[in-house]
Amino acid sequence: MLFRSGPARRRSRGRSTGLRPLVVTVSAALAVAAAVLPLSAPAASADAAAPADTTVTVNASAGLGTVGSTALGANTAVWDSYMNDPEVASLYKSAGIGALRYPGGSYSDMYHWVDNTAPGGYVAPGTGFDAFMGTVKATGAQPILIANYGSGTAQEAADWVRYANVTKGYGATYWEIGNEIYGNGVYGSGWENDTHADKTPDQYAREVKAYAQAMKAVDPTVRIGAVLTMPGNWPDGSVAGGDTGDWNHTVLAAVAHDIDFVSVHWYPDTGNGDRALSAVRRLPGELREVRNLLDRYAGADSARVGIAMTEVNSDSGGGAFTSRPNGLFAAEAISTALENGVFTVDWWDTHNGAGGVTTVGGETDYGDMGMLSNGSCSGGVCEPAVNTPFAPYYGIKTLGALSDPGDSMVASGTSGTSGSEVSSHAVLRADGDLGVLLLNKSPATEHTVDLRYLGFTADSAAPRVQRWAPGDDGLVDATGTAMAGSATLAPYSLTVLTLHPKSGTGSSAATVGAPGAPRTTAVGADSATLSWPAADGSVDRYEVYEQLGTNLQLLGSSTGTSVTLPNLPAGSRHTVDVLARDKAGHLSRPSVPLTFTTSTPDDSTCTVSYQVTSGWGNGFVSDVVVSNVGPADIDGWTLTFDWPSTGQSVSSSWNAEVTGEGQHVHVTNGEHNAELAPNGGNSVEFGFVAANDGANPAPTAFTLNGTVCRTIS
Template identity: 85%
Template sequence: MPFRRRPARRRTDGLRRPLAVMASAALAMAAAIVPLATSAAADAAATGDTTVTVNANAGLGTVTSTALGANTAVWDAYMNDPGVAPLYRAAGIGALRYPGGSYSDLYHWVDNTAPGGYVAPGTDFDSFMGTAKASGAQPILIANYGSGTAQEAADWVRYANITKGYGARYWEIGNELYGNGVYGSGWENDTHADKTPDQYAREVKSYAAAMKAVDPTVKIGAVLTMPGNWPDGSVATGDTGDWNHTVLAAVAHDIDFVSVHWYPNTSDGDQSLAAVRQLPGELHEVRDLVDRYAGADSAHIGIAMTEVNSNSGGGAFTSRPNGLFTAEAMMTALENGVFTVDWWDTHNSAGTISTVGGETDYGDMGMLSNGSCSGGVCEPAVNTPFAPYYGIKTLGALSDPGDSMVASGTSGSEVSAHAVLRSDGDLGVLLLNKSSGTEHTVDLRYLGFTAASGTPEVQRWAPGDDGPVDATGTATADSVTLAPYSITVLTLHPKSGTGSAAATVGAPGTPRTTAVGADTVGLSWPAATGTVDRYEVYEQLGTNIQLLGSSTGTSATLSNLPAGSRHTVEVLARDQAGHLSRPSAPLTFTTSTPDDSTCTVSYQVTSGWGNGFVSNVVVSNVGPADIDGWTLTFDWPSAGQAVSSSWNANVTGDGRHVHVTNTDSNAELAPNGGNSVTFGFVGANDGANPSPTSFTLNGTVCRTIS
């Protein structure tokens, strides 16, 4: 029988001993890492080969109603089949993107045409909205930038939201416009004579103004390249910057979200699974870019990953590895600040036929069959789910909108974990075994959560299962055995009187910085519901959290922070009985560098090509004393960054640490900025390529100049 989650219920009895914390609004860094109510399972003897730790007090944000999404396309004759909407609903899909990738820059909504392309019958906007409504999904609509106008887009908003009352909230301006040929490769239709990012930015401002004049509530999205993926960092002839910096510098105060796509450049399913490790760094860099250009408005700008698939050159599109990739990639994106992840796509067509793990892979990037054939091999009946659909369905079983994603970690590279603290106090844990041939037994450990006695509910999707099946009775709260290439979802109920369900206060709102200095940061946050005794601010350190202090109000100052250091913090509320609320969404910030330093460093990436880059560094001595012989050190923010070759300095690397010394010709740095030393290097990046935040010259932390 299919897995069904028990009805929500709330527990309010029981007490928890409060932590001993400071009662001041000025918060100093604390030394202790606070476990917060370790489960009895943590004391159990280890019997498995892998340990998974879940911290229910380390929040990663709230699951949105649009979290799980899928792309639709006007060339798909089965887009609006009656059987499609129930499949969307059963998987928990809450967003549908239309009219379909690059076709969006051909498509004219008013007459359902795409000159130069094929439009299937019955795929017009109203028909699509019928499916969206039947699915309970929010539409994500792509306004035609390539051959359209701002007026055409505004007319679409008027028809959708004024005439028809569809309440279409999210509107992207075009699809992958960086693929219009400006960087040498062109697949996106763009009829503008000027194809630069500057022109795209100008048009985004025009589209946004026209569309919001019709309906001020619509959310406008601009297209960015994914950091660490081509053409990120590329600068076209005559341009002053790359796509992302140019676009955001112009439109950061006119948009409501940014849209990125992610297709890892891999050759098989296992490589695609491994590539998911790149996502957190790449998405953090997107957020850093938005923060840099939007300033205070950044808090209101979301990140949407509106296309994702494995893009595996070795097949593995409809078979099990891509189903595992689907769950891993989509959940990882959501945990790192994305409000919607939209699978590419619902129906596609058969491609290269292969055998993966003993099953036929049809080379089809869709999650449902369209019944097409390739090389004499035909897909199963139309709308038969492929593995990616089942991957999404496991995520739908893991969480509902409004649940809090929480931190989890694993001791083994072949097992990954994701977790949510549900609104009723239950804990959902998803365990993914990425090994094709090795079974793993997992010991489960919890922080901030105490499981009730009895066995958890279990949903499993393993080889031999016809989709996710109810496997309750195959796991305990302390241990579960994972079949190869499987996904297991556990639902654990809290012991009565424990956990956030016992609290009489809600989660605080997302904290924001009010001031950022070299060693202090001011924070504020929206108040929690209920009568709050105090708020507690924690720093996240993997699956642990470190108490920074407490405040009776909704603001605080963090002190004694290292210059140029990155921190992720959250706020929890305690009620008057000592119960701790669910965590707020996290906030990540980087402290500045000292304004009064005796040295300055300018670090600029002058060109890039996705997996490599060229950087230029300028070092100045602005202090009163002469420097004869210098050493500059810094650390890479991302593990995938490295130096390949250099000039005008001796540059060496040891892991993330970079060590630079002068040459014979540039050892002297005159005082008071009398001269500067410039050196450069070619670097490599596997994933994100964020700039270093702190540089030390002969032991002194310099002021970093952007």
């Protein structure tokens, strides 16, 4: 969070600019064995008001991960005199908030815990560390603590760990090293306090190693987090003068094996709440790129390094902070982040302060980035009473109603004439119930939905319905307003359905538990070998399914706890779940998902090197080198590749003609570089300027005159 003098509104800075469906080719033998789980579509109620314009499909066997105890979080700040009000802890607990971040955004980099001071900033009375931990305990949450990097030392951080976990026995697990340190001016924009003479990412990496060593010497169980920039958002890709790489690559190259998680912030700079809702489509690709970076630099350690989104808000500029669009944004963004591998999403913030007052959808928006009112005024207009919940609070509370820690997130999707105005998220609860969240993001149009289920059959009872819609006094019980197979969604509304399974069906009937988390033990250009911890119970066999939207494709099965998947395309990305089948034929719950990318062939007759040489968040320059290492001369060549993200596109090029159609890119030689000599006799180099609306992952496979080349990183 940008530097504040007290509870100030975030200044806009930088740009936040997706993930394409993967077309999967499998062998004929696997295609014959392919299985799609049976569809269950409960009948719609006879008195449905209108034909459905949307179909929502939920696949209870397509796992997206487990909801953790820290999934829903909030930021607190030492300049907030209301942060430890007893009512605040009660509201946190009611919403299911399980993580509280302290001492507050950019204040963290000038805050000294031992005397509760922040030289140059205001610290409210009663906001010291022990008082904060009282609120943490009353909430039943876990703290996420930010060690002072800007004006602190590794020793000061280690002393804080000793006080927290040895002296007081608080058991504080998660510790970030600094806040938005890349905002220290090294890239031309500075808001973060950093008193180091050397403000480069190299210096930050050196200090992270020192902090981690000192803090873990006191308590080896603490988990240390390093600050990254969010891919596709300023200053991602920027390289400062004298540096050899951008922030993320420099930091991770040095500390990937020393840390336990990375911390990113996400503020889509969109201008209003509706556009912020639309921007959530970029989030899966951006988070996938974070994981790609961890895979690259942490290697075998990558699986143990978590991703935390420790600040999020819409950054909507023109308003829509306290009004309904931002409540929907909170539910949509947090759900999407959790489904894409984030273990905690922490809203910025609890109390903040009134900003520009506007009217959004007929209600007053106070321009306040807090989830609760602090009673401040702006332009003669005052907020409601202190601790009155704003719309984002209800968005987060809806997620608390949808799931509990330990529940499994599962795939869901929408289709129909409503377009992107309706979206959905789902969880398979620990007791076998299915929770479905339905969002109507239209400010004025009511939408009707048909609900269909894969791997789950609902019983005949009407589901429990909880709803937050215009006119509702918060999140209300609306049981009786929807059926298992149909619902009508009011404009700007969130609806949670909780359905019971029909006896003897689905994973609740299985006598085996979910398999453990799968991992790759070998990945080649056309195959991958996976292994996983055994499921509890008497297993007949394990089945590996690939996620294709809300459908599953059987890729392989095994009576043991490993399998090799053959005939995969080179450079292709796959997300799979492992399920156990018991002796009676029932499938278990899915494992957590595993995503892997096949390599390119080592024995190819061509090689391609692809490098991003500079970037600025929403644009970049790439350099490509092509070599012919085969025995035959090539006179005239065509190179093709696909962008991994829908937001990537070429705008200009040199030394070759580069054209694009959708995500497919076609490159042909120029007048003077048509010949590629055999056996690596020469290379051809070309480049281009391109744009990225969101993440900017590198292409995974290049084809030269029909031959898949070996990609050189």
